[in-house]
Amino acid sequence: MGTAAKGWALVLGSALALAGCVSMPIDEVPASLETLQALRQAQIPALGLGSFTTAKGLDPRSINIRGSTLHPAKGSSFAAFLGETFATELRAAGKLDPSAPLALSGELTESQAKENMARGTAALGATLTLSRGGKAVFSKPYRVETSWKSDFIGALAIPDAFRNYNGLYALLVRKALTDPEMIAAMKGG
């Protein structure tokens, strides 16, 4: 192989390597003013958090985009991450109390992200259950989704996909905590 050809081979290899397989953890999403204001306005009582589990058949620990993987912290699951996201928002609003008689638990039922170099989509779903004194008083499924313009270059497309998926957790939490039915159930006697 001549020098020029070797050079270009190295170029292409370098370009591909820059978009190579990575494995990265999902990041905690900070509390938002929108959710905090909504929780203040709703005047819900403080609540604790029960267990967050994964529905049968759903991958609890990975989202794959072009060979790269997004995963929860070691030993954890995306369902547990959803529970932590609830904790972040409730704590910021002063509404998290592990000793409260009211508790929220959930089952992750949908967790997916994909893209085709032109467009990406992601969706997150969970069935949330409210319990009072250990007895279930309310249960409802919630789902959020998003789409974005993807890119041919992997170094751009992969982080974009992971970031869009990551952002769904805060959206699902906000959707649930601002749902009038959920609020009414929380305030119920």
Place this chain on the structure above:
Amino acid sequence: MFLNRRFSASAWTWAMALCAAVLLAAPQAVKAAKFYVDGTALAVKPEEKVVPAAPKPLQILYEFQRDGGPNPKATKFTKPFILEDLKASGGFSSVAETPVEGGAVLSIKFNNVVDPEALKKAKADGFKTGLSFGLFGGTVVEDLYVVTFEYVPAPGATPIKTVVHHKLTTSIGKVDQTTIPGVQYKKADLAVRELVRQVMARGLNNLFADPAFPR
């Protein structure tokens, strides 16, 4: 680089891929990137500076975004700067990330905004820069930031809002440095720290000067 900067990420991907190859053939050819922050327009003049007479506790909610979506890695990197600048402002008696006495909350969203047309140009320029190994062409890219400050003095109160615009300029390859305004930084992290400091000084002063801000 922690900032998911679409401009330079794409320019870098191509330019650096090619530079990686040419480094073996002509190591002296590649010019290091330089970063510029121009705080002239944002600077708070001494005569306009306001510091609340009776600082109160503050709960801070902070997020770094890209095009309105979360960027957790950048949030993690820049949050210490935000907290440091809040405490140094003299405007708050204490700063925490959980509810505080009085219920005052400040939300800061540091949004890196992508201009699609500028991105296309940056990709094209970056490709040319890479092809010439930085010897015969240069690329200048701008990262634009729209930073929204929303302060709620107490539960149920009307938020006080201010928006600050700023930018970080990056040059790669052969570029006439004298045409780029601002202070030059060889390291991106130092440039970002200064950019955050300037945004925080302007944004907080705007809030403190607002007639609705508690005195």
